[in-house]
Amino acid sequence: MASSVKHFCTICNDDGISNTADTWCMECEHFFCGNCEKTHSKSRLSKNHKTFSAEDYQKLPTFKKEISSQCRDHKKKFELYCSFHACPCCVQCLTDKHKICQDMKPLSDIVQQVKSSASVQLFEKDLKDVKENLDTAIKYLKTRISTSTINTQKTKSVGEIRYMRKSINDYF
The missing domain is CATH 3.30.160.60 (Classic Zinc Finger)
Known part of the structure; x- marks a missing residue:
């Protein structure tokens, strides 16, 4: 689950201003507020940079955030x-x-x-196959768990019936 950490605009923060960040630039590795993001997207050097929202950045796994x-x-x-x-x-x-x-x-x-590289495409295909295999295994294990629960309940019920039958027989 993503935490609700607020990031501040890197440019504004360097100037001692605490503006909440709206976007993250993957190439610059900076957060930007609305005003700084406009300037960043218009700059000749950075207009083709890939940016996304600060909320989406927060959802990234830690290992991806650590890549620099x-x-x-x-x-x-x-x-x-x-x-x-x-x-x-x-x-x-x-x-x-x-x-x-x-x-x-x-x-x-x-x-x-x-x-x-063709190996990247093969790797992607292999990952999809592994995901499908894991999904199949999870479904199988879930059915086994539910079947196991049913069998446990059945055994318990049969034991209760036998006990009740023995009690009735002993009474008569």
Whole structure:
């Protein structure tokens, strides 16, 4: 269940103003109030960014909220991919940690290859199959539970009838 945490506009909050956020930008990783969101959506650099409501952001699983497009060490956007270490890198990482790495590629190229890869489509199909199998298993287990409950009640009732019959026989 999503909690009712109120987020504040990142831009306004930086200026010491506490405006409630209306939207979240996935690329900027910022919350925006109505006024700041208008400016953000009109800016040449950010007009194509994907945004969604703060309520929808709140409903996201925690692991998705923790995904960042910025380097934790340098607070810069990931732009490169190191094939040797199999990790995204910012420009600063290149000079700090990946000086000897030879196979650096633009991250956008790697992401595009992954998205268009046949393995992604196969993975999606496999996930759908697993979901169907789990749904079938859940239905089966629910019927087993209800059948088990019915059998327990039946056994209990038969025992009560036998006890009553024995009591009647003993009385006569």
